[in-house]
Amino acid sequence: MLAFRRSPIPKLAYLGVRRFSKTVFSCNRLANISSSGGDKTVEHNIKSETNRLSKTGSRFWDKGRVFHNHSTGRYEIQLDGKTLRTPLGLPLTLPESKKQLAYLIAHEWTHLPKISLKSSALPLTGLAARAIDLESAGNQKQSDNDGGEEMLAIEDLKLSMLKYLDTDTCLIFAGAKDCDGKLRKKQEELYRPLIDEYNDFFTQYGLSRNLLKENERIELKFLDCEKDGLRGNRQTLKTQQVVVDWLDQLDIFEFVALEKAILTTKSFLCAVSVLRSNVSDESRMSDVFQLNRNSKDFFWYKTVEEIIELGNLETILQTGEWGEVEDTHDVEQRDWLRSLTSAALLSH
Numbered sequence: 001m002l003a004f005r006r007s008p009i010p011k012l013a014y015l016g017v018r019r020f021s022k023t024v025f026s027c028n029r030l031a032n033i034s035s036s037g038g039d040k041t042v043e044h045n046i047k048s049e050t051n052r053l054s055k056t057g058s059r060f061w062d063k064g065r066v067f068h069n070h071s072t073g074r075y076e077i078q079l080d081g082k083t084l085r086t087p088l089g090l091p092l093t094l095p096e097s098k099k100q101l102a103y104l105i106a107h108e109w110t111h112l113p114k115i116s117l118k119s120s121a122l123p124l125t126g127l128a129a130r131a132i133d134l135e136s137a138g139n140q141k142q143s144d145n146d147g148g149e150e151m152l153a154i155e156d157l158k159l160s161m162l163k164y165l166d167t168d169t170c171l172i173f174a175g176a177k178d179c180d181g182k183l184r185k186k187q188e189e190l191y192r193p194l195i196d197e198y199n200d201f202f203t204q205y206g207l208s209r210n211l212l213k214e215n216e217r218i219e220l221k222f223l224d225c226e227k228d229g230l231r232g233n234r235q236t237l238k239t240q241q242v243v244v245d246w247l248d249q250l251d252i253f254e255f256v257a258l259e260k261a262i263l264t265t266k267s268f269l270c271a272v273s274v275l276r277s278n279v280s281d282e283s284r285m286s287d288v289f290q291l292n293r294n295s296k297d298f299f300w301y302k303t304v305e306e307i308i309e310l311g312n313l314e315t316i317l318q319t320g321e322w323g324e325v326e327d328t329h330d331v332e333q334r335d336w337l338r339s340l341t342s343a344a345l346l347s348h
Helices: 020-030 049-056 096-110 123-144 154-166 178-208 237-247 252-265 268-278 282-289 304-311 313-322 329-347
Strands: 064-069 074-079
Touching: 049 123, 064 096, 074 096, 096 123, 096 329, 123 252, 123 329, 154 237, 154 252, 154 268, 178 237, 178 268, 178 304, 178 313, 252 268, 252 304, 252 329, 268 304, 268 329, 304 313, 304 329
Parallel strands: none
Antiparallel strands: 064 074
């Protein structure tokens, strides 16, 4: 499979605004985020239903349901009449725009398999809880500036995410002889149009935000192993600035969905593709996710299966040639499908 190329520790402050120690901290902490969307650096000593399940692995509720609180206009996920709480002890409530997500989370708790009571079986709960906790932690730090480090700050997470664009799976082309030449051929077929699309997407975004001059264009840097050997890949400062500004436009649910997709695919472009293909708000699609497209009829779209093919291309080619390794490739494929589907539903 394509190696999961983890972001190298930067030698200098990234974007000229972070010190070396802070950026190293960001990269290391991002790697601690669990596959269910939570952050293992958070101490789970707070009394909440999510923490209780994580610690005991036993069912302590009978029924799960969604309650629409008309006074707040939010949907509450309840267990036996009590509002479910996140790992940080916050009520798991969702805005009216997330009605579908609320019912899907209630469904997770209602139909949790009795033979495997693990928090990993609640992917949507984990992602929604992370969004709520992350937003709350960010707001608290802005208000009291206590310097707590229980949860990595959103601004640090943005810089950590950005590092994946340097080592993006879809920006690294294999040698001509890898997999008897089949891999490079398929990469040329799939990756070139993807790179062209995102060059145009981020160029149009940069122009719309006056981050680029009229004659400037974003050109994503890629690594060609046939010519470049093992040298590193690094996006330009201008590209970094445009992409970080785009990240600033995401709401907290879109942000956590992007984070989940990046950690699954090790590809920033694949992760952005999940959002661009699944956000349902038409105004946000036009202003944030499809701004390089003239109309809805021409929106750029990829299915989850197509995104998995982009991010896991080498493994897919190898299993097609040699067959699956039992309990390895099939499990990995299901994990990718579950993770990216969860991210898509969170951003919807």
